[in-house]
Amino acid sequence: MTPWCTLWGLMATISIITSSTCVYAKMNVIDECWRKNPNWRSHRHELAKCSVGYTGNMMNNIGRGVTNYKVNDPSDDAMNPKPGTLRFAMTHVKGKVWITFKRDMNITLQKPLLVSSCTTIDGRGVNVHISGGACLMLQRVNNVIIHSLRIHDCKAQPAGPVLGPDAKIVHLGPVDGDAIRMLSSSKIWIDHNTLYDCPDGLIDVTRGSTDITISNNWFRFQNKVMLLGHDDGFQRDKDMKVTVAFNHFGPHCQQRMPRVRFGYAHVVNNLYLGWGLYAIGGSMDPTIKSQSNLFIAPEDGNKEVTWRQHNENGMSYNFLSVADVFENGASFSQSRSDDGLAVKPNYTKEQIFPVECATKVRDLTKSAGALKCPKASRCSIKS
Ligand SMILES: *[C@@H]1O[C@H](CO)[C@@H](O)[C@H](O)[C@H]1NC(C)=O
Ligand SMILES: *[C@@H]1O[C@H](CO)[C@@H](O)[C@H](O)[C@H]1NC(C)=O
Numbered sequence: 001m002t003p004w005c006t007l008w009g010l011m012a013t014i015s016i017i018t019s020s021t022c023v024y025a026k027m028n029v030i031d032e033c034w035r036k037n038p039n040w041r042s043h044r045h046e047l048a049k050c051s052v053g054y055t056g057n058m059m060n061n062i063g064r065g066v067t068n069y070k071v072n073d074p075s076d077d078a079m080n081p082k083p084g085t086l087r088f089a090m091t092h093v094k095g096k097v098w099i100t101f102k103r104d105m106n107i108t109l110q111k112p113l114l115v116s117s118c119t120t121i122d123g124r125g126v127n128v129h130i131s132g133g134a135c136l137m138l139q140r141v142n143n144v145i146i147h148s149l150r151i152h153d154c155k156a157q158p159a160g161p162v163l164g165p166d167a168k169i170v171h172l173g174p175v176d177g178d179a180i181r182m183l184s185s186s187k188i189w190i191d192h193n194t195l196y197d198c199p200d201g202l203i204d205v206t207r208g209s210t211d212i213t214i215s216n217n218w219f220r221f222q223n224k225v226m227l228l229g230h231d232d233g234f235q236r237d238k239d240m241k242v243t244v245a246f247n248h249f250g251p252h253c254q255q256r257m258p259r260v261r262f263g264y265a266h267v268v269n270n271l272y273l274g275w276g277l278y279a280i281g282g283s284m285d286p287t288i289k290s291q292s293n294l295f296i297a298p299e300d301g302n303k304e305v306t307w308r309q310h311n312e313n314g315m316s317y318n319f320l321s322v323a324d325v326f327e328n329g330a331s332f333s334q335s336r337s338d339d340g341l342a343v344k345p346n347y348t349k350e351q352i353f354p355v356e357c358a359t360k361v362r363d364l365t366k367s368a369g370a371l372k373c374p375k376a377s378r379c380s381i382k383s
Contacts, residue, residue, distance in 0.1 A: 028246045028269065028364040029353050030191065030215055044122055045098065047147065052353035053213035053243025053266065054345075055189045060143045061120050066096040071105070076133075078111035078162045079169075090116045091163045101126045108133040112157060112175055116165035117141040123148035124192075125373045130154075135178065135198070138185040138209075141165070145189045148370045151179040154198040176200035182209040190214045194369035196221040201256065205242060206230035210263070213243045218369025223254045223276075229261025232284050237262040243345075245353075248368035250274050255307070260286035266345045267293060269356055271365040272305075274298035280319070281307035287318040289343040290332065294361040297330035305332045318343060325358035 027035055033050035034040050040047075045066070048058040073084035081087035086107060089099050096118040104127040112134045115121070119141075128149055130136070135154035138144055156177040164170035175181065177199040182188060184207045195202040195217060201224045205212055208230075219225050226244070229237040240263025249257045250273030257272065258265060260282035268291040272279050275298060280288060290305075297303040305326075308317040320343045321332040347353075356364055 051189045051213055053245055053351055054211045054241045055187055055213035056350040058145055058189055061096060061118055061145055066098055067093050069093055069097050069099050070102050072102040074105040074107045076110050087113060090114060091167050101128050111162040112137040114139060114164040115144055118143045120145040136180045138182045140184045142187045148192045150194045150370050152196045154179050156199055178204045183207045185209045186211045188212045192216045192371055194218045201227050208236040210240045215245045216368050218248045219253055220250060221252045224256045225253050226256050226258035228258045228265055229263055245269055246365055248365045260288055262286055269361055269364055271361050272296060278307035279305045282317055283309035287343050289320050290324055291322045292355050292358040293324045294358050295324060295326050295330040297328040303329045303331055305330055323358060
């Protein structure tokens with residue numbers, strides 16, 4: 001795909017192509033997989049086949065033995081959750097669980113919600129807010145889908161006990177108030193969520209978490225958006241692999257879209273509506289392949305997309321920009337990659353997906369965030 005994208009990108013800038021060539025985008029590859037079916041409500045589990053990137057598909061979340069669970073009670077009790085609540089599904093339902101919501105609801109969590117393995121939280125078709133209290137935490141789990149939630153105004157939490165998977169009591173330390181925090185977790189797919197206004201970050205991928213796809217989300221009104229890699233001392237994150245695709249960043253996102261330590265991020269077909277300090281950055285020798293994104297620099301201030309922290313050994317990063325499109329004077333300072341070989345994502349058959357031209361990114365991200373899904377019709381615009 002790369003040569004074509006590059007070619008079309010070049011041609012677009014000299015205005016040779018007409019709008020029929022590369023500009024009319026269909027849905028992106030993930031959405032096309034399920035949103036085209038007006039009857040998706042009766043086939044919710046089909047979603048598991050739609051993920052791409054490092055998470056691969058989510059077939060482990062469906063099939064034999066999956067429990068369909070409907071949340072009908074927005075209340076929360078961190079130690080004695082009631083049947084019908086979201087926390088009850090995490091703590092008392094064993095094995096695979098596919099969670100939906102009976103109606104629109106606002107959930108204020110008393111304590112972080114410890115999401116269990118083989119869990120799908122599917123907010124499609126309803127308007128579910130998780131806000132004003134604690135938020136989501138994925139600790140040593142795998143095979144999780146988080147879809148179509150509105151998570152915002154999360155609050156920092158003091159240390160304390162909370163009921164976790166298999167109804168075991170877990171003593172959590174204090175948390176900063178991230179919307180979705182992953183620790184030592186893998187095969188996680190975060191798709192079509194709307195995330196904003198949290199005291200720390202919106203998404204944190206830490207402590208050896210890997211095989212993650214963060215797609216179709218809408219991030220806005222946030223200082224630190226997405227952290228990939230725990231801290232500068234946590235070497236194990238060098239194996240971290242994350243795909244960041246089809247997301248809509250902005251307005252009013254300042255930095256970390258994402259910020260990467262040690263590991264590898266494939267950042268592809270995202271829309272950047274400005275930034276404050278920077279859009280993409282990192283430290284501790286991370287590798288970032290930025291491909292076919294649309295970067296629109298802010299009117300005032302820093303036009304440079306990247307930021308990196310130098311360490312005492314000098315070079316400490318490997319950033320490559322391939323077929324990105326830059327508007328409003330945006331610039332991308334690349335490093336160390338002459339042939340691009342070192343930054344190949346090396347996707348497997350199950351993970352690979354077609355990269356679209358950056359000129360299509362506005363269309364491909366048009367419905368990023370939690371969708372509005374009127375009854376008996378396709379899910380359409382974001383809200
Ligand atoms: C959720 O809260 C918002 C305000 O934050 C309110 O407009 C909406 O009606 C609430 N929804 C429900 C289902 O209570
Ligand atoms: C992909 O393979 C090449 C060649 O083996 C390697 O240098 C590179 O680090 C790999 N990329 C990732 C993301 O592991």
